[in-house]
Amino acid sequence: MDGAPGRVVIAGGSGLIGTALCASYRDAGYAVTRLVRRPAGQPDERCWDPAAPDPALVDGADILVNLAGAPLGDRRWTASYRETVRASRVGTAQALARMAAAAARPPARFLSASGIRFYGIDRGAEVLTEDSAPGDGGLLPSVAREWEAATEPASAAGVAVCHLRLGLVLAREGGLLARLLPLFRLGLGARFGTGREYWSYVSLGDAVNAFRYLSKRDGAAGPYNVTAPEPVPNREFTAALGRALRRPVPFSVPFAVLRPVFGGIAAEVFGGLRVIPARLADDGFVCRHPDVDTAIAAALAGVRRPRWAAHADPHEPPPAVPRGGPGPAARPRNGIAGPAE
Ligand SMILES: NC(=O)c1ccc[n+]([C@@H]2O[C@H](COP(=O)([O-])OP(=O)(O)OC[C@H]3O[C@@H](n4cnc5c(N)ncnc54)[C@H](OP(=O)(O)O)[C@@H]3O)[C@@H](O)[C@H]2O)c1
Numbered sequence: 001m002d003g004a005p006g007r008v009v010i011a012g013g014s015g016l017i018g019t020a021l022c023a024s025y026r027d028a029g030y031a032v033t034r035l036v037r038r039p040a041g042q043p044d045e046r047c048w049d050p051a052a053p054d055p056a057l058v059d060g061a062d063i064l065v066n067l068a069g070a071p072l073g074d075r076r077w078t079a080s081y082r083e084t085v086r087a088s089r090v091g092t093a094q095a096l097a098r099m100a101a102a103a104a105r106p107p108a109r110f111l112s113a114s115g116i117r118f119y120g121i122d123r124g125a126e127v128l129t130e131d132s133a134p135g136d137g138g139l140l141p142s143v144a145r146e147w148e149a150a151t152e153p154a155s156a157a158g159v160a161v162c163h164l165r166l167g168l169v170l171a172r173e174g175g176l177l178a179r180l181l182p183l184f185r186l187g188l189g190a191r192f193g194t195g196r197e198y199w200s201y202v203s204l205g206d207a208v209n210a211f212r213y214l215s216k217r218d219g220a221a222g223p224y225n226v227t228a229p230e231p232v233p234n235r236e237f238t239a240a241l242g243r244a245l246r247r248p249v250p251f252s253v254p255f256a257v258l259r260p261v262f263g264g265i266a267a268e269v270f271g272g273l274r275v276i277p278a279r280l281a282d283d284g285f286v287c288r289h290p291d292v293d294t295a296i297a298a299a300l301a302g303v304r305r306p307r308w309a310a311h312a313d314p315h316e317p318p319p320a321v322p323r324g325g326p327g328p329a330a331r332p333r334n335g336i337a338g339p340a341e
Pocket of ligand 1: 011012013014015016017018035036037067068069070071084087088089092113114115116165166167168169170174175176
């Protein structure tokens with residue numbers, strides 16, 4: 001793909017990752033259209049119905065992004081909610097893929113979210129790359145496999161499809177970290193399970209930058225693990241969080257306690273996977289928060305989009321800095337890509 005910004009269409013753009021990604025694309029000069037399931041209320045929104053996909057909505061887009069999915073941590077996983085979790089990912093991916101395939105001018109690239117639960121629930125200390133075998137044993141591994149397979153109509157029509165297997169996205173604005181923070185701030189932090197289960201995290205900034213990177217990377221297609229290169233056992237993760245907050249982490253919550261609280265999803269939330277971003281690293285993508293301390297620090301700093309923020313593509317020259325430099329207030333706090341001009 002050439003280096004010029006283009007037009008991006010995003011489903012699920014109102015969520016944690018989508019909000020930051022839309023801002024990053026806009027800052028880089030892309031025209032962004034968000035597909036929303038309610039009546040459109042903003043100039044950049046278009047109403048869509050995943051049950052009645054309209055190819056005209058993606059016609060002429062350069063990049064199509066799928067970030068849709070019902071939340072995993074907000075509700076009890078009843079049989080009907082399990083179906084919502086599945087359908088909101090698989091059905092949406094399939095609807096978007098069909099729209100892309102049927103569009104008069106299909107998007108060149110389809111970046112579709114997936115998750116590291118593709119590799120299963122708990123694989124001990126095994127290092128998992130994109131070449132590792134899929135796992136099974138729970139809802140999320142089977143959803144992830146179906147989620148990725150659902151984009152087949154787009155691939156068959158010649159669209160380059162990337163599946164971004166996201167790790168635990170760290171942000172104070174949402175996700176698991178936002179739920180843990182109040183407890184840890186009160187000094188009630190705990191390690192979970194045996195403490196040996198690997199947590200494969202990624203800063204929100206690096207997750208956004210991975211989407212931006214794959215938007216322009218020539219020949220990008222297939223699965224990409226979007227995780228920091230140094231996953232750690234959760235006892236190290238929770239200790240690092242305690243250090244960052246200057247609070248003790250006095251407790252240990254074994255699975256016997258997690259199961260009654262979280263029900264069947266305890267293992268799916270806290271099971272260990274040691275996933276590394278082998279393909280992104282081979283491609284030269286530079287992770288700005290490669291270790292647990294820098295990733296947690298970036299998450300705690302929150303979303304900042306300063307004018308001279310770090311650039312998404314490490315192969316591109318950084319944007320010009322005015323004489324005198326950006327000044328301390330303008331320095332990136334979490335590494336989310338800023339303007340490309
Ligand atoms: N955050 C993580 O740690 C993480 C890790 C691995 C994978 N992922 C995946 O990455 C994607 C984005 O994550 P996120 O953290 O940004 O999620 P999020 O904040 O929960 O946002 C997801 C978006 O999905 C849409 N959505 C919600 N319920 C839906 C439903 N029933 N049917 C269709 N769409 C629905 C909403 O957009 P509209 O209301 O605008 O349609 C929402 O903004 C999700 O698919 C998630 O599973 C996230």
